[in-house]
Amino acid sequence: MQNKYADEGMSLIVKTITRFTVWLIFLYGLYIFIHGHLSPGGGFAGGVIIALSYVHLTLAYGKNFVSERINRSAMHNLEALSAIFYILIGLIGLYIAENFLQNFLGKGTLYHIISAGYIPILNLVICVKVGMGLYLVFYYLASYQVKKTGVN
Amino acid sequence: MILSQFIFVPLFAAFLIALVARKRENIATAIALIATGWIFIFSLIAFFKLPAEAGMIMKTTSGWKIPFTIALVLDHLSAFMLIVINLVAFFSAFYAIQYIKHFTGKWNFFALFMLMLAGMNGVALTGDFFNLYVFMEISLISAYALVAFGTESEELEASFKYATMGAITSTMILFGIGILYSFTSTLNMAQVGQTIQANPSNKLLFLVYGLFIAGFGLKTALVPFHAWLPDAHPSAPAPISAMLSGVLIKTLGVYALIRIFFNIFGAPPVVLTILLLLATLSIVIGGFLSLVQWDFKRLLGFSSISQIGYVILGFALGTKLGILGGVLHLLYHSIFKSLLFLDSGAVEYATGERDIRKLGGLAKKMPVTSFTNMIGTLSIAGIPPFNGFFSKLIIIIACFAAGHFVIGFIAALASIVTLAYFLKVQKHAFYGESKLKNNFEKVPFTLKTSMIILAVLCLVSSLLLIPSVRQTTVQPIVDAVWNATQYIDKIVPFLGSV
Amino acid sequence: MILYLMCFFLFLVGLYGAITKRDLIKIILAIGIMGYSVNLFLILIAYRSGALAPILEKGLEFSMVDPLPQALVLTSIVIELGITALLAALAIRIYEKYDTLDITKIRRLKG
Numbered sequence: 203m204q205n206k207y208a209d210e211g212m213s214l215i216v217k218t219i220t221r222f223t224v225w226l227i228f229l230y231g232l233y234i235f236i237h238g239h240l241s242p243g244g245g246f247a248g249g250v251i252i253a254l255s256y257v258h259l260t261l262a263y264g265k266n267f268v269s270e271r272i273n274r275s276a277m278h279n280l281e282a283l284s285a286i287f288y289i290l291i292g293l294i295g296l297y298i299a300e301n302f303l304q305n306f307l308g309k310g311t312l313y314h315i316i317s318a319g320y321i322p323i324l325n326l327v328i329c330v331k332v333g334m335g336l337y338l339v340f341y342y343l344a345s346y347q348v349k350k351t352g353v354n
Numbered sequence: 355m356i357l358s359q360f361i362f363v364p365l366f367a368a369f370l371i372a373l374v375a376r377k378r379e380n381i382a383t384a385i386a387l388i389a390t391g392w393i394f395i396f397s398l399i400a401f402f403k404l405p406a407e408a409g410m411i412m413k414t415t416s417g418w419k420i421p422f423t424i425a426l427v428l429d430h431l432s433a434f435m436l437i438v439i440n441l442v443a444f445f446s447a448f449y450a451i452q453y454i455k456h457f458t459g460k461w462n463f464f465a466l467f468m469l470m471l472a473g474m475n476g477v478a479l480t481g482d483f484f485n486l487y488v489f490m491e492i493s494l495i496s497a498y499a500l501v502a503f504g505t506e507s508e509e510l511e512a513s514f515k516y517a518t519m520g521a522i523t524s525t526m527i528l529f530g531i532g533i534l535y536s537f538t539s540t541l542n543m544a545q546v547g548q549t550i551q552a553n554p555s556n557k558l559l560f561l562v563y564g565l566f567i568a569g570f571g572l573k574t575a576l577v578p579f580h581a582w583l584p585d586a587h588p589s590a591p592a593p594i595s596a597m598l599s600g601v602l603i604k605t606l607g608v609y610a611l612i613r614i615f616f617n618i619f620g621a622p623p624v625v626l627t628i629l630l631l632l633a634t635l636s637i638v639i640g641g642f643l644s645l646v647q648w649d650f651k652r653l654l655g656f657s658s659i660s661q662i663g664y665v666i667l668g669f670a671l672g673t674k675l676g677i678l679g680g681v682l683h684l685l686y687h688s689i690f691k692s693l694l695f696l697d698s699g700a701v702e703y704a705t706g707e708r709d710i711r712k713l714g715g716l717a718k719k720m721p722v723t724s725f726t727n728m729i730g731t732l733s734i735a736g737i738p739p740f741n742g743f744f745s746k747l748i749i750i751i752a753c754f755a756a757g758h759f760v761i762g763f764i765a766a767l768a769s770i771v772t773l774a775y776f777l778k779v780q781k782h783a784f785y786g787e788s789k790l791k792n793n794f795e796k797v798p799f800t801l802k803t804s805m806i807i808l809a810v811l812c813l814v815s816s817l818l819l820i821p822s823v824r825q826t827t828v829q830p831i832v833d834a835v836w837n838a839t840q841y842i843d844k845i846v847p848f849l850g851s852v
Numbered sequence: 853m854i855l856y857l858m859c860f861f862l863f864l865v866g867l868y869g870a871i872t873k874r875d876l877i878k879i880i881l882a883i884g885i886m887g888y889s890v891n892l893f894l895i896l897i898a899y900r901s902g903a904l905a906p907i908l909e910k911g912l913e914f915s916m917v918d919p920l921p922q923a924l925v926l927t928s929i930v931i932e933l934g935i936t937a938l939l940a941a942l943a944i945r946i947y948e949k950y951d952t953l954d955i956t957k958i959r960r961l962k963g
Binding site: 484487488491495498499502505506507508510511513514517518521522524525528529532535536541 | 863866867870876879883886887890893894897920921924927928931934935938939942943945946949950958959960
C-alpha cells in the first residue's frame with residue numbers, strides 16, 4: 203500500500219496485523235447488529251464495534267492517513283440521517299398503528315433472521331448512528347491540536 | 355392529542371438542523387422557529403383541551419401494556435410545565451436569531467437548543483422513572499455544551515464545574531431509581547407509588563429520599579447545592595441563560611421534586627421539613643449574595659437561587675394556598691427572570707460590557723431595554739400591579755397561615771432585599787452618568803420584540819388571579835399537586851395485568 | 853448483603869475521588885467509577901439465584917435473571933459515554949486556555 207504517512211502511527215508489525223484484522227472486526231460488528239434481535243448484542247453493541255474498527259485503523263496508521271481516506275462530512279450526514287430515520291419509523295408506527303414507535307411489520311417466526319418486526323431496522327439505524335457518532339467523537343478528541351496560549 | 359409530538363418534534367428539528375443546515379444557517383433558524391412555535395401552540399391546546407376535573411391523558415409508546423413500556427402522562431401539572439417551557443423556549447429562540455450573529459456555528463447552537471428542549475418536554479411528560487433520568491441527561495448534556503458555547507476560559511470552567519456536579523448527582527439519582535426498582539419491581543411511577551403507599555415505613559425509602567433530594571436539589575440549585583448556578587448561568591449566551599434560569603432548573607428540579615415527592619411518595623413530612631429549611635436558606639443566602647455582585651448576569655444568577663427558594667417554599671408548606679403560590683411563582687419567575695436575562699443580553703450585545711459599574715445612562719440610549727428591565731425589576735421585587743407581588747404575597751400569607759411565622763417574616767424581608775439589589779442595577783446601569791468608552795451597537799428587532807412581549811406578559815399574567823380565571827386555569831394544577839394520590843388513582847385503570 | 857455494601861463502598865470511593873482530587877482527568881475517572889458502581893448495583897438487583905442469562909434458546913426452558921436492569925445498564929453506559937466524552941473535550945479546552953489541569957489553579961470565576 204502506497205503511503206505517504208508511512209512514518210506516522212505505529213510500527214510495521216502493528217500495521218500489517220491491522221490490515222488483516224480490521225476487516226474481521228468490522229465484519230463482527232455487522233454480525234452483532236444483524237443478529238441483534240436473536241442473540242446478545244444489537245444496534246448499540248454492533249455500532250460500537252464498527253466504530254472500534256475505525257479507531258483501530260486510526261491508532262495503527264495515524265490520523266492523517268485515515269482522515270484522507272474517510273469522508274467525514276458523509277459520516278456527519280449519516281449520523282444525523284439515521285436519527286431522522288429512527289423518528290420517521292416511529293412516525294410510521296404512529297400513523298399505521300396507534301402509538302409512537304409501535305410495530306407495524308409482521309412478527310415472523312421466532313429464531314429466524316427475518317423476524318421481530320421493525321427491530322432489525324431500528325438496530326440498523328442505531329448501529330449507523332452509534333458507529334459514526336462514536337468514531338467522530340474519537341476523531342475530534344484525537345485530532346484536536348492544543349494551541350499553547352500561555353495565559354496563565 | 356399526540357403526546358409524543360412534544361418530544362419528537364424538537365428531536366427531529368435538532369437532527370434535521372444537523373443534516374441540512376451545517377452550511378446554510380438561515381435554514382437552521384427557520385427550522386428552530388417552526389419547531390418551537392409548533393410545540394408552543396400545541397402545548398397551549400393540550401392545556402386547554404384537558405378536562406378540568408380529573409383530566410389526564412395517558413399514552414404508551416410502542417403499544418405495549420404498561421409495565422413493559424414507557425407511559426407518557428399529561429395531567430394538569432405537566433401540561434402547565436409544557437406551557438412554561440415552550441413559552442420561554444419560543445421567545446428565546448426568536449431572540450437568538452439576531453443575538454447569536456456574533457458566534458460561529460449557529461447550527462450547533464440551534465441543534466443543541468432543540469435537544470435541550472426535547473429533553474425538558476420529555477421530563478415534563480414522562481411517567482417512568484428511568485425515562486425521567488434519560489430525558490434529564492439529554493437536556494443536561496446539551497446544557498453543559500451550551501454553557502461552554504463561547505469557549506472562553508471562564509465559560510469552559512463554568513461548564514466543567516456544572517458538568518461534574520451534574521454528573522455526580524445524576525449518578526445518585528440513578529442509584530435511587532435502582533433502589534426503588536429493587537423493592538417495587540417496576541419503573542412506572544404510578545405502580546411504584548402504589549407499592550410504596552401500601553407499605554410506607556420501609557427504612558430503605560429514607561436513603562431514596564436523601565439521594566433524590568441531593569440529586570434533584572442540585573438541579574434546582576437549592577442552597578447547599580447551589581455553587582454551580584452563579585457560574586454556569588451567566589456564562590451561557592443570553593437566550594440560553596434565559597432558558598436555564600427560566601425553565602431548566604424548574605423542569606429538572608422543581609417539577610421532578612414535586613412529581614416524585616408529592617404524587618409518588620405522597621408528600622412525606624420529613625421531606626417537606628427538609629425542603630422548607632433548604633428553601634428558606636436559599637431565599638436568604640441567594641438574596642444577600644446578590645447584593646454584593648457587580649456583574650449583571652451573575653447578580654441575576656444569584657437572584658434565581660433566591661427566587662427558586664420561594665417556589666420550593668410554597669410547595670413545601672404543603673397547604674393548598676402554599677401550592678397555589680408556588681405554582682404561580684414558578685410561572686411568573688420563568689417569565690420575569692427570562693425577561694431580565696434577555697435584557698442583560700441586550701445590554702451586553704449593545705455595549706459589550708457586563709459589569710454594571712462600567713455602564714450607566716443607558717435609559718436614554720436603549721429605551722426599550724431599559725423600560726422592559728424596569729418592568730422586570732418591579733415584577734421580581736413584588737411591586738403591586740405586577741405579577742411577582744401576588745405570588746410572593748400568597749406564599750407569605752400561606753407561611754403565616756401554616757404557622758411558620760419566622761419563615762414568613764424572613765420571606766417578606768428577603769423581598770425587600772430583592773428590591774434593593776435590583777434598584778442597584780437600575781441606578782448603576784440604566785440611570786446616572788454614562789461611563790461607556792466602547793462604541794455602541796443598536797439593539798436589533800428580534801431582541802426588542804421578545805423583550806416587549808415578555809414584559810407585557812409580566813403584567814397580563816397577573817390576570818390569572820381573577821377568581822373565575824383561576825378556577826379554570828390554576829386550580830386544576832393545584833389540585834393535581836395537592837391530591838397526592840390522585841395521580842396514582844387515575845393511572846391505575848390503565849394498568850395492564852402483569 | 854455484603855455485595856450490596858461493597859457496591860455502595862465503590863460508589864463512595866468514586867464520590868471521594870470526585871470531591872478530593874485536584875486533577876481534571878482524575879475527577880473524570882472518579883465520575884466514571886461512580887457510574888460503574890451504579891451499573892454494578894443494577895446488575896446485582898437483577899440477580900436471581902440459579903438463573904441464567906435472559907436469552908431465548910430453541911427448545912430450552914429455564915429461569916432467567918431480570919433482563920430489565922441489564923437494559924438500563926446499557927442505556928446508562930451510553931449516557932456515561934456521552935458525559936465522559938464531553939468532560940474530556942472540556943478538559944482539553946481548559947488545558948489549552950489555562951495551561952494546567954489542576955483545579956486549584958483554574959479559578960477565574962469568583963464571587
